[in-house]
Amino acid sequence: MTTSLAPRPACSDCDLQAGLVDVEIARARLLADVHPVRGVELVSLSAAARRVLANPVLATSDMPPFDRAAVDGYGVGGPGPGPFQVVGYLPAGAGGLPRVGAGEAVRLLTGAAVPEGVWAVAMQEGCRVDPHSGVASPTLLQDANIRRRGEDFQAGEAVLEAGTRLDPRHLALLAAVGVGDVAVRRRPRVAVPSAGDKLLEPGMPHAPGAIHDSNRPMLAALLRGMGVEILGLGLLPDRRSDIAAALERASGCDAIVASGGVSGSEADHLLGALHDAGGHGSWCAVALKPGKPLVFGGIGTARCLFLPGNLVAALVSGILFGRPLVARLTGAVDGGLKSLPARLASGWDRKPGREEFAPAMVGPDLVVEHISKPGSARLMPLVAADG
Numbered sequence: 001m002t003t004s005l006a007p008r009p010a011c012s013d014c015d016l017q018a019g020l021v022d023v024e025i026a027r028a029r030l031l032a033d034v035h036p037v038r039g040v041e042l043v044s045l046s047a048a049a050r051r052v053l054a055n056p057v058l059a060t061s062d063m064p065p066f067d068r069a070a071v072d073g074y075g076v077g078g079p080g081p082g083p084f085q086v087v088g089y090l091p092a093g094a095g096g097l098p099r100v101g102a103g104e105a106v107r108l109l110t111g112a113a114v115p116e117g118v119w120a121v122a123m124q125e126g127c128r129v130d131p132h133s134g135v136a137s138p139t140l141l142q143d144a145n146i147r148r149r150g151e152d153f154q155a156g157e158a159v160l161e162a163g164t165r166l167d168p169r170h171l172a173l174l175a176a177v178g179v180g181d182v183a184v185r186r187r188p189r190v191a192v193p194s195a196g197d198k199l200l201e202p203g204m205p206h207a208p209g210a211i212h213d214s215n216r217p218m219l220a221a222l223l224r225g226m227g228v229e230i231l232g233l234g235l236l237p238d239r240r241s242d243i244a245a246a247l248e249r250a251s252g253c254d255a256i257v258a259s260g261g262v263s264g265s266e267a268d269h270l271l272g273a274l275h276d277a278g279g280h281g282s283w284c285a286v287a288l289k290p291g292k293p294l295v296f297g298g299i300g301t302a303r304c305l306f307l308p309g310n311l312v313a314a315l316v317s318g319i320l321f322g323r324p325l326v327a328r329l330t331g332a333v334d335g336g337l338k339s340l341p342a343r344l345a346s347g348w349d350r351k352p353g354r355e356e357f358a359p360a361m362v363g364p365d366l367v368v369e370h371i372s373k374p375g376s377a378r379l380m381p382l383v384a385a386d387g
Ligand SMILES: Nc1nc2c(c(=O)[nH]1)N[C@H]1C(S)=C(S)[C@@H](COP(=O)(O)OP(=O)(O)OC[C@H]3O[C@@H](n4cnc5c(N)ncnc54)[C@H](O)[C@@H]3O)O[C@H]1N2
Pocket: 006, 007, 008, 009, 194, 195, 196, 198, 199, 211, 212, 213, 214, 215, 216, 259, 260, 261, 262, 263, 264, 268, 290, 291, 292, 293, 307, 308, 309, 310, 311, 313, 376, 377
């Protein structure tokens, strides 16, 4: 059991201070022995969004399953211009395909199976149809406007790997493969409490000295989008014994992601309460702005990540630490945040010493406009930002 006191800044002009840990190192420390939850369940495709695939998926048939017309037109028996005698009519879904000879054509609608002998499909806009001589087409390259069987994937091919977090594209692919129910990992159960006597439940009337709990809906939504079950642990009061009791109650979950009460003052009881409740944890000062003070630990089966109370700090550290923790628990293999090099539209006066995240507007050619006066508790720049 280790508890360290919050190191205080050495100077007021910069964020350099002894003992700050780089974000990467802190994250590696947090994730060191975190493993995906055990347990697999079968869910229908309609309930599978955001869930994480338990097993790889192999295609059981080719896609497309047969040669298909990509346009409405005529499947012609040669490169054109014809004329070709029209010998059949095939809408999508029709079977019993005729063989098309050299001087023949077949009327095809988009998605229809292309019969044997068809050289290419001529788009109807480029064709002239004469009731006597047949259809005249432009000159066509072989296979034009035909989607060949198996060109997307072939039977036996691994189309999705275990650990894929299912998004709309994956659901389309699973349906195309013929999957109805899919084996996914159990959803991790994550408790998301907020700490502080000063907090009001959303919707409660304003009260002197109090503010509404913005962090809980924000963090719950951030993590719920990753396919976890969020458990209500409510608001934690500034009483160590009550916090310890709440943490003990949540000790059977897979994670507790709390916010507030971690900066180390006499009113910040989370770490002490975690120890009282039989858990373990330590304070970590991260070289991150906003979002410096964090607590990493565990109790029972639950990993503990306690984030700072300032809401932008809670969001930034929720993204940089909460999401990777939850991703690891879900067993997802997605790589997390992608960053792109961009250019600042104007100078940014900042102190050295901490990796800094600020709400920004991203313009054309990745020119980034810094939104004025950001702050770790200011919501409006956050809401105005798109990067
Ligand atoms: N002497 C020092 N003071 C502070 C330091 C420091 O190093 N030395 N660190 C600062 C940093 S950085 C941060 S971030 C905050 C973290 O504070 P806590 O995690 O202890 O959070 P609280 O004190 O409970 O609240 C801070 C702030 O955030 C508001 N808050 C808290 N919870 C919520 C919520 N659920 N929804 C909306 N807003 C919330 C709270 O009202 C406070 O204004 O500490 C600095 N102090």
